[in-house]
Amino acid sequence: MIAFIVNPAAGNGKAYKMIPKIEKYMNEKNIKYKFFITKYPGHGTVLAREAIKDDFEIVVAVGGDGTVHEVINGIRDSNVALGIIPLGTGNDFARYFRIPKDVYKALEILLMKNTKFIDSAVINKYITCNNVANIGIDADVAVQVTRFKRFFSGILAYTLSLINVLFKYKPYNVKIDIDGKMIKRKIMLAAFGNCSFYGGGFKILPDANPDDGYLDVIIVNEISKFKLLFLLPMAIFGKHTSLKCVETYKAEKIHIDAEKELALCVDGEVILSNTIVLNVKRNSVKICTN
Ligand SMILES: Nc1ncnc2c1ncn2[C@@H]1O[C@H](COP(=O)(O)OP(=O)(O)OP(=O)(O)O)[C@@H](O)[C@H]1O
Known part of the structure; x- marks a missing residue:
């Protein structure tokens, strides 16, 4: 039995519109299924817990990275097992596993029942992150986007947020303990995770491997905002790691202390904290892959 958790807000309503296509495919294949529609942010977690109790073998996130999270x-x-029908805006987690955006092709992957276990990052003991968590300028932009979205539409909200944050941004002073090695840095941004992509296709952690037992770490140290504008396009191809201002690590445990409260983006969702602890949890999530 397969549970589909559909986020009507994902992909500007695209996920919800695909319900008839999914229904048609499942009926043709004569496989039992049930739809659960999220009613508010966070509801996907509640519905997934209900689906586990009801003995579903696969719970499918129909939406973007927020829904998968x-x-x-x-x-x-x-x-x-987690299934994904990538119908969000960015779909960065599905991009890593090459899950197609075509609904029928994504459904075929579920029915192959080819599964594997991947690692998670457990953040501050309670949040599970399977893609990327990040702090610094890009996380601050994410916070602003949420605010600007109340008044402006997508791209305009993003552009205004970027300009607003770029002008004001002062690198954060952070202490980062990486598997017992303490470093102090002034950062433009830092990212931690199991998979490579964030922000709708930036390959921020190019060497990430979700089943190697480690979290990948990237730190971009203080540089001019002008240089940062050059680094960002390089990150689309994962080429930024060769720059002098960029440090990379692999670690099982990371502890970050900041001088003030930081925005932390977890799989695209924002939380605020000045202490962030990430621990790798091996083989903790089963996913359907091709
Ligand atoms: N019924 C709902 N109404 C409003 N928001 C919802 C609802 N259900 C879930 N959400 C929220 O919608 C947000 C966006 O979902 P999601 O991230 O899947 O789509 P997206 O932003 O289009 O894609 P991506 O994150 O891949 O760019 C999530 O933060 C989720 O908590």
Whole structure:
């Protein structure tokens, strides 16, 4: 039995519109399924927990990275597999696993029942992150986008946020303990995670491997905002790691202390904290892959 958790807000309504296509395919294949529609942010986690109790074998996130994040936080540490139909805006987690955006092709992957276990990052003991967590200028932009979205539409909200943050941004002073090695840095941004992509296609952690037992770490040290504008396009291809201002690590445990409260983006969702602890949890999420 397959549970589909559909986020009507994902991909500007694209996920919700695809329900009839999914229904048609599942009926043709004569496979039992049930739809759960999220009603508010965070509801995907609640619904995924319900689906586990109802003996579904696969719980499918129908939406973008936010939906995947919520579903994973509901099914973690169970034997239930995560399926993905990438119908969000960015779909960065699905991009890593090459799950097609075509609904029928994504459904075919689910029915192959080819599964594997991947690692998670457990953040501050309670949030499970399977893609990328990040702090610094890009996380601050994410906070601003949420504010500007109340008044402006997508791209305009993003552009205004970027300009606003770029002008004001002062590199954060942080202490980062990476598997016992303490470093102090003034950062433009830092990212931690299991997979490579964020921000709708930036290959920020090019060497990430979700089943190697480590979290990848990247730190971009203080540089001029002008240089940062050159670094960002390089990150689309994962070529930024060769720059002098960029440090990379692999670690099992990371502890970050900042002088003031930081925005931390976890799989695209923002939380605020001045202490961030990330621990790798091996083989904690089962996913359907091709
Ligand atoms: N019924 C709902 N109404 C409003 N927001 C919702 C609802 N259900 C879930 N959400 C929220 O919608 C947000 C966006 O979802 P999601 O990230 O899947 O789509 P997206 O932003 O289009 O894609 P991506 O993150 O891949 O760019 C999530 O933060 C989620 O918590």
